[in-house]
Amino acid sequence: MIKINSLPEFEELKASSGFITIVDTPTKSVKVHAASCPHVNSAHYAKKVIDGKEKNGRYYWTETVHEAISELHAEPCSYAGR
Numbered sequence: 001m002i003k004i005n006s007l008p009e010f011e012e013l014k015a016s017s018g019f020i021t022i023v024d025t026p027t028k029s030v031k032v033h034a035a036s037c038p039h040v041n042s043a044h045y046a047k048k049v050i051d052g053k054e055k056n057g058r059y060y061w062t063e064t065v066h067e068a069i070s071e072l073h074a075e076p077c078s079y080a081g082r
């Protein structure tokens with residue numbers, strides 16, 4: 001599991017075949033998305049993590065959906081597939 005700390009890192013991992021978990025702190029929502037999912041968006045990442053200094057959430061990359069579910073207690077997005 002990798003915590004995504006910068007926009008270039010985000011862009012690189014989004015282009016990978018893994019999964020991206022979005023932790024949304026205000027709503028306490030934790031969702032795992034395929035890296036290619038339309039919900040995984042660099043503008044949202046920049047706003048939430050970079051501009052918000054991680055106060056409103058964090059993004060993590062995992063190789064599998066299972067890893068996100070077991071380590072982050074993420075719920076799979078409807079696009080995540082398995």
Ligand SMILES: [Zn+2]
Binds near residue numbers: 034039
């Ligand atoms: Zn999604």
